[in-house]
Amino acid sequence: MTDPLDSLFSRVLGARIFADRERMRPDYVPDDLPHREGQILKLAEILAPSLKGSRPSNIFIYGVPGTGKTAVTKYVLKKLEAEGRKIGVDLGLAYINCKHDDTNYRVLADLCEAAGERIPFTGLSTSEVFRRFVRLVDASGKMIFAVLDEVDALVKKTGDKALYDLTRINQRLERTRISIVGITNDLKFMEYLDPRVRSSLGEEELVFPPYGASELEDILSRRAAVAFNEDTLDAGVIKLCAALAAKEHGDARRALDLLRISGEIAERNGDPRVTEEHVRMAQREIERDRVVEVVRTMPLHSRILILSLHLLSGKGGKGGSTGELYDLYSSISKNMGLEPLTQRRVSDLINELDMLGIANAKVVSKGRYGRTKVVSLSISTKNLKEALQDDPRVGVLIRR
Ligand SMILES: Nc1ncnc2c1ncn2[C@@H]1O[C@H](COP(=O)(O)OP(=O)(O)OP(=O)(O)O)[C@@H](O)[C@H]1O
Ligand SMILES: [Mg+2]
Structure with missing residues (x-):
């Protein structure tokens, strides 16, 4: 055999x-970025003054996911750095993905590293790291670019204090300047920002339209x-x-x-x-x-709701009415020692699941008994198991 x-x-x-x-991998940055010539040129134009020692404007870049924001920014910075090296101008580049480094401490530690000093993982206060960063940057005399990619993640987690401090930092620097490139795909994000942060971060704006x-x-x-x-x-x-x-x-x-x-x-x-x-x-x-x-990253009550849907679908294969669903959901929640959400909240969650393509809610006519809403699950048991396998409380209840 x-x-x-x-x-x-x-x-x-x-x-x-x-x-x-490798060239098809998502993090590979190609040298050839068709249909982004305009954005590449504009970004390069904004950043180029750094080669002559003056501070470029801060830039705010936005556009829906997958429109080349990260690729274009990395490409332009790489070119800029190479040009700087050629003419003997040392630029400090810090590319920070705020989704991974989502604390102010990590962001500042990364910035220090770009300025030439390693900061321990923990042990210092955030304000101490900030002071060190200011000192370092000033001592190095380097122009620093802080690229804060997916910057909305940082602000959602910790507020806009770090951004505020960064946009003010130039007032405390004597010998050099820093310039911030903020990137986001959350178009509403700007509205959450402190207006002072918004105006200094958005000195220049660059939009990436969908392809x-x-x-x-x-x-x-x-x-x-x-x-x-x-x-x-x-x-x-x-x-x-x-x-x-x-x-x-x-x-x-x-x-x-x-x-x-x-x-x-x-x-x-x-x-x-x-x-x-x-x-x-x-x-x-x-x-x-x-x-x-x-499904994996949903809040517990949504997962219990999905589980209830799954158990209901098991019986007749066709889901159940919102009433049946709510009863089952409530009893499972209570069994787990949780206070069930109100019927209204659950109804919102059902709509959300419907929108995400996880459940299907439709109103059916029951003849002279009027109309009722029937909800069923749109994902397979196999996928459900995969999504809930790490959750011992919910996962264990899935039908075999
Ligand atoms: N014009 C282009 N030419 C070639 N590849 C591109 C182009 N635009 C984007 N890509 C590729 O598509 C993928 C997504 O692009 P990128 O990561 O830059 O998107 P993004 O706008 O930063 O998205 P997100 O908001 O999700 O971070 C990457 O692998 C990138 O290399
Ligand atoms: Mg990106």
Whole structure:
């Protein structure tokens, strides 16, 4: 009998789909960013004065997810740094992803590192780190760029004090200046900010509009030309990935993921070419991961509600009325020692689940008994198990 792993390894090793898979990875920054020439030029124009020693304006960059904000910013900073090196101007660049470094302490520690000093993980007060940063920057005489990517995450977690301090820092510096590039995909974010922070952060603004289907097609073709082997993509594949991603608010990340995963599926199957069928499979895979992730990170009461829906669907397969659902939800909550939410709140949660594509709520007519709302679950038991497996209280109640 042949070992199934042997045949898997030989399929993967024999696969000829990718020439360089790394170039399809989401964090790979390509040198070629079509349809962003305007943004690249504008950003470079704003930052270029730093090469002559004057402080560039702060910039606020926004646009929906996957529109190239991070890629363009990293690209321009890389070019700027290289130009600086060429002419002997030392620029301090700190690229901080505020989703990962979501405390003021971490952000300041990263900034210190860009200015040339390592700060211990803990042990100092935030204000002490801030003072050190000011001293360091001034002593180094370097122009510092602080790129705060996904800056909304920081503000949502800790408020806008750190941003406020940073935008004021120049008043305390004597020999040098710092300049802030804030990036967000949360278009409402600016409204939450202290008006003083808003006006200094937004000295310049740069908008990244969503890509259209034909722009995505271009982007994909150019990335695919170096990432895939010749003649491994069926004619309609790139067009289909672009069209599907254009529906997802013109998200280049989604388009690239679709194409990369389609290629991976083709390789796993030992197929010589990527077909539209592979793209459809990739789409389903991404959708499944999205749903699992959304459910996994939901608040406890929503998860109990989903579990109740799942248990209700088990009986007749078709879900249940909002009344039945509420009763089951309440009794499970009480069993767990929790106070159930009100019927009104639960009704809001049901609407939210409906909007996210996790549940389906529809009003059905019961003849002369009037109309009732029936809710059912739209995700499979398999996905549900995956999403709730880390939650011992809820996960254990899923039907086998
Ligand atoms: N014009 C382009 N050409 C080639 N690749 C691109 C282009 N725009 C975006 N990409 C790629 O698409 C992916 C998403 O882009 P990026 O990470 O820059 O989006 P973003 O606007 O920062 O999104 P988010 O708001 O979610 O952080 C990345 O892999 C990036 O390399
Ligand atoms: Mg980004």
